[in-house]
Amino acid sequence: MASTETQPAICVRDLHKSIATATHTVDILRGLSFDVPRGQFVAIMGASGSGKSTLLGLLAGLDNASSGSIQLDGEEITGLDEDSLARLRARKLGFVFQSYQLIPTLTAEENVLLPAELAGVNGASAERARALLENVGLAERCDHYPVQLSGGEQQRVALARAFVLKPPILMADEPTGNLDTANGSVVLDLLLTLNKQEGTTLVMVTHDPALAARADRRIMMRDGVIIADEQ
Amino acid sequence: MSNSIPLKTALRIAWRESRASAAKFAFVILAVAVGVGSLTGVRGFSRAFRTMLLQDARTLMAADMTVRVFELPTPEQQQLFDSFASRGIDRTWITETVSMLSAPSMTAPLLVAVKAVEPAKYPFYGEIKTLDNRPLSEMLAGASIAVSDDLLVRGGVKQGDRVKLGGEEFVIAGVLTYEPDRMSGSVNVGPRVMITRPNLEKAGLLQPGSRSSQRFLFRFPPLKADAMIQSTRGELTKAFPDGVIADYRQTHPLITRGLDNATNFLSLVSLIALVVGSLGVAMAMQSHLQQKLDSIAIMKSLGGRSSQILRIYLLQAMMLAMAGGAAGLAVGVIVQKAFPLLIARFFPVAPVVEFAWMSILEGFGLSILSTLLFVLPPLLSIRQIRPILIFRRDMEGVPAPLKERWKQWRAPIAAGLLICFGVAGMASFLIDAPNLQIAARIGGWFVGGLIGALLLLLGLSWLLLRGLRKLSRVAVLRLPTLARHGLANLYRPGNHAEAVLVAFSLGVMFTLTIYLLQHSLLSQIAASAPPGMPNVFLINITSTDREDVNAFLKARKDVEGNPEVIATAAGHLKLIDGRAMNETTLKGPARRFLRARTITWSREMPPQSEILHGAWWKNPDPKTPLVSVLDDAAKALDLRVGAGTEWEVSGKRISARVVAVHRNESVRPGSNAEFVFSPGALDSAPVLYFAAVRAAPAHIPVLQKASFEKFPAITVINLADVLDRVQEVIDQVALVVRFISAFAILAGVIILASSIAGSRLRRVREVVILKTLGATRAKVAAIFSVEFCILGLVAGVMGSLLAVAFTNVLMARVLDAEFRFEWAPNFVAVAGSALIAILAGWMASFRILGQKPLEILRGE
Incomplete structure (x- = not known):
């Protein structure tokens, strides 16, 4: 299905997810439905175990839903195989994780470049990677390995990496969760600035009300269902 | 993208x-x-x-492969040799025969084992060692021969002396101390005389009907031996149905x-x-x-x-x-x-x-x-x-x-x-x-x-x-x-x-x-290794000399341990399960059984032997002879445990049932007899004895000399060099x-x-x-x-x-x-x-x- 300007960036219908532990099955998501218009900044909130990270994982095609439908940019992603999902992520999604998830054996610049390389995009991406690192204030630390960077710096590298392919949608999972207040606010400002510059749809999982307050919309979750959806 | x-x-x-x-x-x-x-x-x-x-194994037969026959090669066989040459297989020809050698200083002519070689080629592997380290080709040039050191002892001659072999006179130009393929040759009946083929012919020792054996030695092109051995062997077996073919992998049972x-x-x-x-x-x-x-x-x-x-x-x-x-x-x-x-x-x-x-x-x-x-x-x-x-990290999805x-x-x-x-x-x-x-x-x-x-x-x-x-x-x-x-x-x-x-x-x-x-x-x-194994053999001991030889050996200090004296007789295999042995029933190498073979008897299993089938006897009845057969002979004759054999030993018929097939890894000439009878079976037959002893290699020439002086008719065979090599x-x-x-x-x-x-x-x-x-x-x-x-x-x-x-x-x-x-x-x-x-x-x-x-x- 071709994407058009009028379509929502994300469209979720009756989404279910269960996982099996050794002894029993847990229903993590129990029938979620919502749309996210293009360019919107949505904060997904909820207590630990409410299912918000699972939702984010499903939206990003990192895991398979048990049932229901998810459309990204008008494209149905449930039922796609691993490789199709990977291709879709390369084209449409950027990702920022709570624990940064940089590859420890690559330098900051190589980490930023990786999505471009995996997508087979070369050429201008090296310059863009450096520009993005400069944007996040790490121009001098291009050649450093993750272990040589502070948490805040690592997360800034992760931000640059998320934007390197100019994805239409960005998923962020507690991006400031592991950072102190000062670093957290630097990273958040950068994230929002880049988001505005690139016109990205941003879905962020957080349980920080102050952070959520800066979003266009807040979706509250508890026990796998949406209990509030405020604009 | x-x-x-x-x-x-x-x-x-x-x-x-x-x-x-x-x-x-x-x-x-x-x-x-x-x-x-x-x-x-x-x-x-x-x-x-x-x-x-x-x-090393090759040096013990001086070649990669050999074939031994009793006739000169036919044109077809010669053709096969030529085709070998075109494939890069080198060949040399050895003729072995027995003759008498005499010298003015000798009281009686001596029985010698003559070996005619091509000095330019022989041996392909290993080397001939001589007292003065001269090459064989130099020693055998002209009217000269090389002899083994025991001939000097027994004949009372020395290097440079003139001796008569066949109808010709030759000079003893060299003394052989080591011959790599000594084990592979014909029976070691007497001291060695080495000669060139033209000289052998000149001496008149190649007359038709003379009991000479021909051995052809082959050397394969380098690194190809393993690949060629099987096919070459096949061709030789076909061309020489009566020939005995051996390759370097079977030079010696121990080595094999x-x-x-x-x-x-x-x-x-x-x-x-x-x-x-x-x-x-x-x-x-x-x-x-x-x-x-x-x-x-x-x-x-x-x-x-x-x-x-x-x-x-x-x-x-x-x-x-x-x-x-x-x-x-x-x-x-x-x-x-x-x-x-x-x-x-x-x-x-x-x-x-x-x-x-x-x-x-x-x-x-x-x-x-x-x-x-x-x-x-x-x-x-x-x-x-x-x-x-x-x-x-730790959870599994719903089972698929x-x-x-x-x-x-x-x-x-x-x-x-x-x-x-x-x-x-x-x-x-x-x-x-x-x-x-x-x-x-x-x-x-x-x-x-x-x-x-x-x-x-x-x-x-x-x-x-x-x-x-x-x-x-x-x-x-x-x-x-x-x-x-x-x-x-x-x-x-x-x-x-x-x-x-x-x-x-x-x-x-x-x-x-x-x-x-x-x-x-x-x-x-x-x-199974040779240390302690006998390395000197005294053969052709008669019943009368037996006790004297035993006493002589026991008295000598250079003999280590107890000498073993073993009886042998000549036996002719006549029937297997009632079937007569003749030219039509025996093919290839099995035809050697048409002639009399050396047989022996023993209460115990011979040393270094192993029973492959059947069992050795315990307290056998002397009136019902039993026989154990060497695996090679059993294979050639298709003899199995339980078969009945009939023999002629000194004009007497003996029937013996096969009770065992054994394998032997010893190097004793005679003790690796193909047929070992139960005690008592050969009581009535005239037997010859041989003794096997061990002596330090340096003392063997002295032992040889002493034995010859006391028992001139007994041949002493020195296998120390060969055994050293095996070891x-x-x-x-x-x-x-x-x-x-x-x-x-x-x-x-x-x-x-x-x-x-x-x-x-x-x-x-x-x-x-x-x-x-x-x-x-x-x-x-x-x-x-x-x-x-x-x-x-x-x-x-x-x-x-x-x-x-x-x-x-x-x-x-x-x-x-x-x-x-x-x-x-x-x-x-x-x-x-x-x-x-x-x-x-x-x-x-x-x-x-x-x-x-x-x-x-x-x-x-």
Whole structure:
């Protein structure tokens, strides 16, 4: 299905997810439905175990839903195989994780470049990677390995990496969760600035009300269902 | 956006990853290097040694192959020889006959064994040694001959004297002290006279009807002997149905058996080295990829497809395999270069280690191939790594339906099959089998056995782990806290205790198997080796002289131990199961049984003999003669246990039932008689005796002289030189076996250590948590020690059990020998495994213990 300007960036219908532990099955998501218009900044909130990270994982095609439908940019992603999902992520999604998830054996610049390389995009991406690192204030630390960077710096590298392919949608999972207040606010400002510059749809999982307050919309979750959806 | 990742990019990513964690990769490379080193090393050595041993074996017949006949070659046979020449097979002709030699100083002519040779060519291997070190071609030029040293003693002549042989006069131009193929010639009836063919003809010793035998010696083009031997033998057998054909692999029964066993053993060790080496490669790669799970999940969440990531890690694996292969080959080169120097300290002859590019390429290729095969399963598991791993590590999704699961299993099953075929292929290649069919069968058996062993080990380790767990829960056996923790560690999720156990036990099994095999092989070789074996033989002793000779030998100080005096008679085989023996019933070499053969009798089984079928007699009745037949004769005559034979011995008919078929590895002329009768059977026949004694080689000429002075009619045969040579070859076989075993055992130990060390990264997290919770270093260390020790002990027990079973089968099937269980090596294996596990575990965990918890927690 071709994407058009009028379509929502994300469209979720009756989404279910269960996982099996050794002894029993847990229903993590129990029938979620919502749309996210293009360019919107949505904060997904909820207590630990409410299912918000699972939702984010499903939206990003990192895991398979048990049932229901998810459309990204008008494209149905449930039922796609691993490789199709990977291709879709390369084209449409950027990702920022709570624990940064940089590859420890690559330098900051190589980490930023990786999505471009995996997508087979070369050429201008090296310059863009450096520009993005400069944007996040790490121009001098291009050649450093993750272990040589502070948490805040690592997360800034992760931000640059998320934007390197100019994805239409960005998923962020507690991006400031592991950072102190000062670093957290630097990273958040950068994230929002880049988001505005690139016109990205941003879905962020957080349980920080102050952070959520800066979003266009807040979706509250508890026990796998949406209990509030405020604009 | 292009769809696939260019090779250059994949290479770049792979290279960047490996560059950044050089230390970790060094370990993987080392594991691969040890694997490749053990494989190529073992193979290289065994090749070099085989060449060296066969070279020595060849010298005992002075050729690669010989054919012996009693007639001159027909035009058709000559044609075959010409076709051999066109294929690069060199040939020389030897004629042997018996004649009388006389000299003015001699009271009576002497019976001599004449050997006509082509001095320019003979011998192809080994050398003729003479008193004054002059070449044979120089000595035999003109009207001259060379004689053995005993002729000087018995004839009272000296070098330079003129003697009469046949109708001609010759000068004794040289004295022979060593003749490489002395054992392979015709019967040693008297002192040796060596002569050229033209001179033999001139002496009139080649008259039609003279009892001369022709021996043709062949030398194959270098390095082609193994390939040509079978086909050439076939052609010769067809062209010379009555000829006796021999090749260098059968120069001497002791050497033949020793070589066969050593070759089989070395092929086995090559195979085991392949498996142990591949196991090392596979384990290194598996633990390497295990550590990359997170990186792979991140790449997937960033849009990397399985195929792209597979490509990156495949390239990385190849890079590691090549680096490891190169390092392994380098080590192999160094060791192989140093080895001749090392061996020169023990032996005068050093193996020629050829440095062939082919074998280097072979080793490199095998290392890449085995790496590729064994990284397949971990690489394929990349497809199963879900990007969601970043969020949730320890939970499984809802079980997929059976059809889905089957889909997931398809690739690993295919990979497993591929590994089986690959290993079978490599095994077939390594075993150096004579043909493709046998190679394929051995490969199949090998893989089948390996799978069987793996399954058995998996089952055993599951049972043992379960049993231990059950035991530890019994309240009566309340263990101390540390031991309980150590034990519990074996069951922690992600520990893969079963996999480590299987890998470790497999290593123990192979290492111990090699030791047990070499141990049995060496004691077998030692038991059959010549030390103590008689090296001087006195033949043609009559009944009247018998007691005197015995007394003479017993009185001499230069004779070691008790002389053996054995009776022989001439017997003519007339009927087998009522069927007459004649030209039509006997073909080929079996026709020798149309003539009278040397037969003997004995109460006990002759020394160095082994019963193949039937049984030796106990208290036989002298009135019902029994006979045991040498395996060669039994085969030629198709004689089986239970058959009835009828003999003519000095005009008397004797019937004897065949009760046994035996094999003999002795070098006694006469004692390796083809037919040994029960006591009493030959009582009425006139017998001749021969005596076998051992003397120091330096004293033999004096003994020869004394014997001749006292008993002029008795011939003394000196086989000391030949026996020394046999001993040398056998010592070398033993050395090769010992050295290569040590090498393979060392590789096994290193790989064992690496299987434990591979679990290093899994422990980091655990140490950190334990430390955070307040455990001291010593406590953590103690907990780990208990875990490693249990792993080592359990693996040691399982490995030993399997090694004993495996060795038992191999000894019976491949090495044709008996296995005797011994406690000591098994005990050492179990204790050693525990020690290695603890040491290796320690070496791998040492740094972890010193780590500050925060470093790790922050890095998470």
